[in-house]
Amino acid sequence: MTGFSSAHLKSAAAKLAAASEAAADELNTQDGKLGDGDLGITVSKGWREVANTDLPADLGKAFLEASKAFQRVSSSSFGTLIATALMSAAKATKGNESAEWNMVGGLLAGAREAMMARGKGELGQKSVLDMIDALAGATDGIDDPKALLAAVDKAIDETLDAFRDKPNLLGRARMFGEKSVGLDDPGMLAVRRMFDGLKEPI
Amino acid sequence: MKKILNDPAVYVDEMLDGMIAAHPDVYAQPIPRVITRAGGATPGKVGIVTGGGSGHLPVFTGYVGKGLLDAAAIGDVFASPSAEQMADSMRQAHGGTGILRLYGNYGGDVMNFDMAGETVELEDDITSTTVLLADDVVSAPPEEAEKRRGVAGMVYAFKIAGAKAEEMADLDAVTEIAQRTADACRSIGMALTPCTVPQAGKPTFDLGPDEMEMGMGIHGEPGIWRDTLKPADAITDEMMDRLLADRPLGSGDRCSILVNSLGATPPEELFIMYRRAKARLEADGVSIVMPLVGRYATSMEMTGATVTLVKLDGEMERLLKAPCHCAFWTVV
Numbered sequence: 001m002t003g004f005s006s007a008h009l010k011s012a013a014a015k016l017a018a019a020s021e022a023a024a025d026e027l028n029t030q031d032g033k034l035g036d037g038d039l040g041i042t043v044s045k046g047w048r049e050v051a052n053t054d055l056p057a058d059l060g061k062a063f064l065e066a067s068k069a070f071q072r073v074s075s076s077s078f079g080t081l082i083a084t085a086l087m088s089a090a091k092a093t094k095g096n097e098s099a100e101w102n103m104v105g106g107l108l109a110g111a112r113e114a115m116m117a118r119g120k121g122e123l124g125q126k127s128v129l130d131m132i133d134a135l136a137g138a139t140d141g142i143d144d145p146k147a148l149l150a151a152v153d154k155a156i157d158e159t160l161d162a163f164r165d166k167p168n169l170l171g172r173a174r175m176f177g178e179k180s181v182g183l184d185d186p187g188m189l190a191v192r193r194m195f196d197g198l199k200e201p202i
Numbered sequence: 203m204k205k206i207l208n209d210p211a212v213y214v215d216e217m218l219d220g221m222i223a224a225h226p227d228v229y230a231q232p233i234p235r236v237i238t239r240a241g242g243a244t245p246g247k248v249g250i251v252t253g254g255g256s257g258h259l260p261v262f263t264g265y266v267g268k269g270l271l272d273a274a275a276i277g278d279v280f281a282s283p284s285a286e287q288m289a290d291s292m293r294q295a296h297g298g299t300g301i302l303r304l305y306g307n308y309g310g311d312v313m314n315f316d317m318a319g320e321t322v323e324l325e326d327d328i329t330s331t332t333v334l335l336a337d338d339v340v341s342a343p344p345e346e347a348e349k350r351r352g353v354a355g356m357v358y359a360f361k362i363a364g365a366k367a368e369e370m371a372d373l374d375a376v377t378e379i380a381q382r383t384a385d386a387c388r389s390i391g392m393a394l395t396p397c398t399v400p401q402a403g404k405p406t407f408d409l410g411p412d413e414m415e416m417g418m419g420i421h422g423e424p425g426i427w428r429d430t431l432k433p434a435d436a437i438t439d440e441m442m443d444r445l446l447a448d449r450p451l452g453s454g455d456r457c458s459i460l461v462n463s464l465g466a467t468p469p470e471e472l473f474i475m476y477r478r479a480k481a482r483l484e485a486d487g488v489s490i491v492m493p494l495v496g497r498y499a500t501s502m503e504m505t506g507a508t509v510t511l512v513k514l515d516g517e518m519e520r521l522l523k524a525p526c527h528c529a530f531w532t533v534v
Binding site: 064067068071072074076077080081083084087090091094118119 | 284285286289309310313314316317320321324325
């Protein structure tokens with residue numbers, strides 16, 4: 001079988017959970033500078049719940065169960081956005097037991113659209129939406145898992161660098177205006193730390 | 203913090219247990235934090251669900267009942283319920299003909315309810331629609347009315363849409379009358395003292411002993427001005443002025459008015475306000491239908507009041523007067 005399956009999703013969730021737990025204190029602290037300081041708790045609880053959930057073989061249903069698991073333990077905005085991304089993937093893969101690796105870019109693009117609609121956000125506002133947009137662009141059409149991870153790793157760092165010295169314009173962080181200049185957006189940083197758990201193909 | 207409680211962590215759950223124990227003929231809690239009618243969903247009837255944070259009784263859970271709502275998902279005090287609880291409330295309310303999600307315009311609630319709607323559509327094939335209450339006139343200017351917060355106007359939307367659904371109208375018709383009601387509502391609040399969220403343990407804002415704040419939101423969101431306390435008639439006049447500037451009413455119009463306590467303000471003071479508001483409307487030739495004066499949408503023990511005006515057409519007036527029953531409001 002080529003491509004990725006429900007088993008890959010479960011394996012990835014365990015790695016994302018471990019990486020999020022390791023970075024929870026850092027993410028809470030960074031989030032506390034621009035928000036309510038619960039981002040590390042949100043992502044670590046969310047991915048751990050996904051990792052502990054039985055995922056069905058149908059990939060669409062697996063993404064749906066993952067989305068529901070994330071919702072179950074986190075009603076914060078960031079948690080709902082991740083659940084939204086997983087729901088978007090559920091719709092796109094419904095009825096299939098696997099998906100080609102070259103679909104990852106499209107799934108990320110779909111997640112970006114769903115997250116923008118849900119969070120009423122736009123690109124360029126220094127939020128996790130910009131990060132997902134960059135990842136969708138960087139992974140478009142790539143069908144090799146190792147090449148995908150390399151592209152994601154590079155795009156994450158480039159996006160953090162590109163936005164660090166801009167002000168946050170979305171969500172609670174926008175209240176801090178110019179004080180957010182020079183700080184990494186906590187949501188973008190959370191993506192960095194989560195993907196630190198995916199250095200090797202799942 | 204001076205409150206009658208056992209443990210802030212179980213404040214909401216013990217409150218719900220008590221409310222259901224006191225009114226087992228009206229409410230049930232089939233799933234934690236999901237309140238339904240005692241008899242569950244009505245087959246063939248459009249289900250109406252709402253949701254939001256605790257601390258506003260009778261909003262939200264209190265209005266579950268015949269002629270009103272079918273289910274409510276309830277979060278911690280002033281905190282959104284989870285999307286999963288909202289999805290469960292929709293499943294519990296589903297009588298086979300769709301669900302209207304009817305609730306206040308707060309960011310977290312909107313995100314989670316939208317999420318819940320997608321979940322039940324994908325998983326349970328349940329069709330649902332959304333109507334948001336955005337009636338607080340000071341929370342955004344008219345040109346950004348879609349950003350306004352939802353406050354006591356939702357009581358009218360629950361009542362009118364609930365009566366329509368009870369007539370076995372279809373989802374489109376129930377949604378349309380709910381939206382028409384939401385569009386016709388305008389509200390404004392004022393506060394004298396704050397409330398304390400049990401898990402926070404301290405007041406939501408500070409206000410001097412002789413001060414009031416005009417336009418304050420039900421969670422302590424900032425209002426328009428803060429100054430020394432004014433006489434009741436002056437307060438009522440300003441509230442009416444602001445409501446009528448946003449949605450004018452004139453000779454021949456019919457409206458209902460809700461003078462609502464935010465929790466601690468007694469009925470005596472609400473009646474002082476109502477008397478002034480009534481005189482004002484009647485001077486303009488506006489007829490008042492079924493005025494509501496009392497605790498309909500609160501903010502724990504906050505002292506203060508809100509005034510809501512809803513302009514009625516013939517159908518809305520008929521549905522407002524239709525029978526309903528919950529533990530907090532009965533129309534016969």
